[in-house]
Amino acid sequence: MKYIPLVISLLMLSCSDESSEKAETLTDQGLAKKANLPPPPPPIGEQIDRNNELCVAEIERARLDAMKGKLVYSKYEGMKIRRHDEELKELLKKFNIAYEPLGMNCTGELNCYGLYMDSLITEKxxxxxxxxxxxxxxxxxxxxWATKTYEYWHVDVEPKYGKVPPDTFxxxxxxxxxxxxxxPMQSERQYIEAEFVVDTTGAVSNIKVGDFGYNLKYSNNKFLSHLKKQIKSIIEEMKPWEPAMFNSHKVKCWYLVDINLDK
Incomplete structure (x- = not known):
């Protein structure tokens, strides 16, 4: 926690007057010079092959971006998902740092860009x-909590409807x-996903059916539009819900229902 006041001070400086912007420009010029140096070694524990062609290309791309004054935070952290990604992106923007999380990769070469940028961010x-x-x-x-719409996997208690699971209803x-x-299909199942927001009063809004996930047999694809309309109508009639809870507060929450269409 002792480093938080330092960051808060930096946040205040990033929002200050034109003189601070000039100082920032000078710092960025120094950053560009730093980017001309050979790439730094990877942090302890990072298994990166810097002779790999893809890794070399990623380092070069990062070096060129830095010389243009562009900093990017994009560290790959496996399956770890930050619940505060949106807020972190907002804070990084105050320091003119873009946030571009890397997707999954098996070898780590794509992280060479992120590791190089990390070294420059640390330097600065x-x-x-x-x-x-x-x-x-x-x-x-x-x-x-009073204004944010949380994901269902981030809340302490998910929204609840009646005494039966929503998909069953x-x-x-x-x-x-x-x-x-x-x-039925041999190795797959037919399903359609519905996603919507349950607010603090138990009301439902922002209903999206089949927009992000569904799987139908080729012979049933023609019925997709019909299913989406019918499921949306059913969800609109499902009220009231018990709202989600987060830190003892009722909160708005995105909720996902997976509707299995196979008997």
């Missing part, structure tokens, strides 16, 4: 800059169209 702001900023971002994530009301092919 210090070793504990990102970790301190992440702590502030997480405090912001928690403090915004929807299926009980769903009428599959005439001509529906009931023969």
């Amino acid at each position: 702001y210090g070793v504990n800059f990102i970790s301190s900023l992440s702590q502030i971002a997480d405090h912001m994530f928690e403090a915004r 929807i299926l009980s009301k769903l009428n599959l169209p005439v001509g529906w092919d009931y023969e």
Whole structure:
């Protein structure tokens, strides 16, 4: 926690007058000179092959970006997902640092860009800059409970409807169209996902059906539009819900329902 006041001071400086902007420009010029130096060694524990062609290309791309004054935080951290990503991106922007999280990769070469940028960010702001900023971002994530719409996996208690699971209720009301092919697939299942927001009063909004996930047999694809309309209508009639809870507060929450269409 001792590094947080330092970051707060930096945040205040980043929002100050034109003289600070000039000082920042001078610092960026120094950064460009730093980018001309050979790439730094990877941090302890990072298994990166810097002779790999893809890694070399990533380092060169990072070096050229830095020479243009562009800093990017993009460290790859496996399956770790920060709940405060949105807030961290907001804070990094105050320091003119873009946040571009890397996708999954098996070999790590794509992280050479991120590691090179990390070394430049550390050079400019210090070793504990990102970790301190992440702590502030997480405090912001928690403090915004009155206005923020959380994901269902981030809340303490998910939204709840009645005494039966929501997917069971929807299926009980769903009428599959005439001509529906009931023969199951050999190694897959037919399903459609519905996502929506449950607010602090238990009301539902922002209903999206099949926009992010569905799987139908080729013979049933023609019924997708019909299913989406019917499921949306059923969800609109499901009220009220019990709202999600986060840190003892009722909060707005995105909720996902996976509707299995196979018997």
